[in-house]
Amino acid sequence: MITKSDDRTFSGHVAIVTGAGSGIGRATAVAFAQAGAHVLGVGRREKPLKDTAAIDGNIEILAIDVCDDGAPAEIVGAAVRRWGRLDHLVNNAGATAVMPLAETDKKVVQDLFALNVVAPSLLAHEALPHLRETSGTILNLSSTYGHRPMAGGAHYAATKAAVEQLTRSWALELAAEGVRVNSIAPGPTRTDVMLHAGLSPEAADDMYAYERERIPTHRIADAEEVAHWVLRLAEPAGRHATGQVITVDGGLELV
Ligand SMILES: NC(=O)c1ccc[n+]([C@@H]2O[C@H](COP(=O)([O-])OP(=O)(O)OC[C@H]3O[C@@H](n4cnc5c(N)ncnc54)[C@H](OP(=O)(O)O)[C@@H]3O)[C@@H](O)[C@H]2O)c1
Structure with a gap:
């Protein structure tokens, strides 16, 4: 559920959010915009991006594949040309894959x-x-499975473990320059991510039901609860936190 707020914490700031057409990326783009930031929402499909932008007038969009050659320059250039600065990069676009070792496929891994x-x-x-100019922040979306094993999803878990090490290493590299780098590691969160991975709606529901039983709080997060923590790490009041991976999973990593 997306609610209005009077928070202007990010007034004058500029944020890029990848994967802003759905799920956690949409919730994050909207939360930044409602807290006063100008937001460039990025994704491949224009229609869902337009739906995100329709929620708040502070959101502009760019339909592009982040993996394309030249895409990073185009994305960053679009934000800086439009608003003259960049304060926050949220690396949220991501995918998962159900792929046991016995079914390993080179293209899926790549x-x-x-x-x-x-x-x-x-x-x-x-x-x-x-x-560097704005003492800005990088927020990388990891997963609780970035630091615990995932039977049947080893390569997804491996990509998120890599994200966590990038976060810590860049944080150390950039701390003296005032650029902070942090990760949010969500547990199972109700989005279309499993449908995008090829599961049927029924199989996705089964997976969430299984996870709900294992999660100590016995609930599945919604995307806004994850976005909340992205903003807490990005906001100026969070300035002493860098190199951190904040797990937001209802205690799943504890069991
Ligand atoms: N939901 C969960 O349970 C969960 C748990 C832990 C971590 N996470 C992480 O949270 C992040 C967001 O996931 P989500 O659950 O919100 O999933 P989602 O709804 O599937 O969102 C992924 C977004 O990324 C975009 N995207 C995918 N490939 C792209 C590409 N090549 N270029 C540009 N954009 C691309 C998609 O839009 P287009 O298809 O239009 O490009 C989509 O809007 C991911 O990094 C995911 O691994 C999710």
Whole structure:
């Protein structure tokens, strides 16, 4: 559920959110915009991006594949040309795959790494000169499965483990320059991510029911609850936190 707020924490800031046409990315784009930021929402499909932009007038969109050659420069350039600065890069676009070792497929492995690891790296590289100017932040979406094993999803888990190490290493590299780098690691969150991975709606429902039983709070998060933590790490009041992976999973990582 998306609610209106009077919060102007990010007034004058500029944020890029990848994967802004659905799920956690849409909730994050809307939350930034409602807190005063100008937001460039990025994704491949224009229609869902337009639906996100229709929620708040502070959101503009760019339909592009983040894995394409030249995409990082185009995305960062679009935000900086439009608003003259960049304060926050949210590397949220990502995908998962159900793929036991016995069914390992080279293209699936390559595509997962291209989207979940290579594209965020090149976007962060392109954004860096602008983030240095604003003492900006990079937020990388990991997963609770970035730091616990996932039977049947090893390569997804491996991409998110890579994201967590990028986060910690870049944070250390950039701390003295005032650029902060953090990760949010959600547990199972109700979005279309499993449908995008090829599961039927029934199989996705079964998966969420199974996870709900295992999660100590016995609930599945909604996307806004994850976006909340993205903003808490990005906001100026969070300035002493860098290199952190904040797990938002109802305690799943504890069991
Ligand atoms: N939902 C969960 O349970 C969960 C748990 C842990 C971590 N996460 C992580 O949270 C992030 C968001 O996931 P979500 O659950 O919100 O899933 P989602 O609804 O499937 O969102 C993924 C978004 O990424 C965009 N995207 C995919 N490939 C892209 C590409 N090549 N270029 C540009 N945009 C692309 C998609 O839009 P287009 O198809 O239009 O491009 C989509 O809007 C992901 O990194 C995911 O791994 C999710």
